[in-house]
Amino acid sequence: MSKKSSQRKAAAAAQAASGQTQAPVKPAAPAKPYFAGIDIVKILAAFFVVGIHTFLYNGFYSAEIRDGDTKYLVPIAMRWITYTCVPLFMITTGYLMKNKKFSPSYYKGLIRIIVIYLFIGILCLRVNHVVFHTEYTKWMIFKKYMEFNAADYGWYVNYYIALFCMIPFLNLAFNGLETRNQRLILLITISAFSVFARSMFLGFEKDNQAKLFPDYLNGMWPLAYYYAGAYIREYPPKRCFRNKLLILTVFAAAVAFITESSYKHTIADTNESNFYHFTSWHFNDYSTYPVFIMAICIFLLLFDITTSNKRVKFVLQQLSGATFATYLISYIFDRKVYGLFGGKYPPNPDGSWNFDRWTHVYKPWLYVFLHALFWGMLITYAYKIIASLCAKGVEYLRTKPEKLPKKGKKTA
Numbered sequence: 001m002s003k004k005s006s007q008r009k010a011a012a013a014a015q016a017a018s019g020q021t022q023a024p025v026k027p028a029a030p031a032k033p034y035f036a037g038i039d040i041v042k043i044l045a046a047f048f049v050v051g052i053h054t055f056l057y058n059g060f061y062s063a064e065i066r067d068g069d070t071k072y073l074v075p076i077a078m079r080w081i082t083y084t085c086v087p088l089f090m091i092t093t094g095y096l097m098k099n100k101k102f103s104p105s106y107y108k109g110l111i112r113i114i115v116i117y118l119f120i121g122i123l124c125l126r127v128n129h130v131v132f133h134t135e136y137t138k139w140m141i142f143k144k145y146m147e148f149n150a151a152d153y154g155w156y157v158n159y160y161i162a163l164f165c166m167i168p169f170l171n172l173a174f175n176g177l178e179t180r181n182q183r184l185i186l187l188i189t190i191s192a193f194s195v196f197a198r199s200m201f202l203g204f205e206k207d208n209q210a211k212l213f214p215d216y217l218n219g220m221w222p223l224a225y226y227y228a229g230a231y232i233r234e235y236p237p238k239r240c241f242r243n244k245l246l247i248l249t250v251f252a253a254a255v256a257f258i259t260e261s262s263y264k265h266t267i268a269d270t271n272e273s274n275f276y277h278f279t280s281w282h283f284n285d286y287s288t289y290p291v292f293i294m295a296i297c298i299f300l301l302l303f304d305i306t307t308s309n310k311r312v313k314f315v316l317q318q319l320s321g322a323t324f325a326t327y328l329i330s331y332i333f334d335r336k337v338y339g340l341f342g343g344k345y346p347p348n349p350d351g352s353w354n355f356d357r358w359t360h361v362y363k364p365w366l367y368v369f370l371h372a373l374f375w376g377m378l379i380t381y382a383y384k385i386i387a388s389l390c391a392k393g394v395e396y397l398r399t400k401p402e403k404l405p406k407k408g409k410k411t412a
Helices: 003-017 037-057 070-082 085-097 104-130 138-146 155-175 180-199 218-234 241-267 269-274 289-302 310-321 323-344 362-399
Strands: none
Touching (some): 037 310, 104 138, 104 155, 104 362, 180 218, 218 289, 310 323, 310 362
16 A cells, blocks of 8 residues: 555545545536527627628519519518518617716727727728729718718617717716616617607598607607617526517517518509609618517527537627628628629519519628628627737836936046
């Protein structure tokens, strides 16, 4: 028997004789689940952004839809589902930033948005000039940047900067309320006079309808989505099959309602002057209540998904972190692919819209999304590296000790 083994046995015998027992080893704590649902919502919203632009570029809005053309119900439904793209980003913003408070450092969060916009703006202007031969004067370039048109989808930056600056004060209004009912009433009030006021009508005849709410404040609809996200963050519904099934049912009902409504408006006699192109009397903006309901349902279905897999967590974080750049740069690939796509599926011999453009829509949709996502991630990574180097440089300059003056030569 070895000396170490004898010592261990002697120690164990002494411990048993004294009535002491060895403390059990605590099992390793399980990995804390990561709420991956928010990342999934952001990625899906970016995917829907590319999808909604598909309808713009493949000529769907010039298709003539007549009574009995029920094959158009599917693309109409998908058009409205993808229309939740921007609302999903807005709800996510409210969910993530509900607790942000006013401070000078808060506004540093705008730096990433502005820098990425400036860079992608350069790319978009360059592509428009070189590929599509668009000429710009220096004043036009300056004007485009100031009006957030340098990157052609930059209107979202215009919106987001304004919302970002208001968030600390919006949070004071929401968090300053004392009860759940008060916060719910705030959400209902904002939604009623913005989202529902824009699209809620009494009556069924186009020229003889009355709005249910005064709609003077309909421009406030982004606040309705923001407060919806904040409310879900504060009072998340119980995660169970019954709730998910209920949410899915409401979502399906909203999709069916807005699809059927749009189809009837499109084929109606009153749409003859518009050549029976896709139209909707009530629902043609993000501030319409079926879109509001659909976006909230999608968010509620996905936001509380969790994972303990570190690799899945890492991948989702990288993808979701690049969604802003993906959204902006997707314009370049939209311009590139849809000219080729239209040539591959030209109009029918009678000049009508070729429905094959819908049945093959997945091709440009996936092409644009994957390419935009790749370059969006590259730009986002480049920004992070440059921002990190700048931060280290500033920190070095702050902490660098001052050089001591050289001692002069002694004189006799």
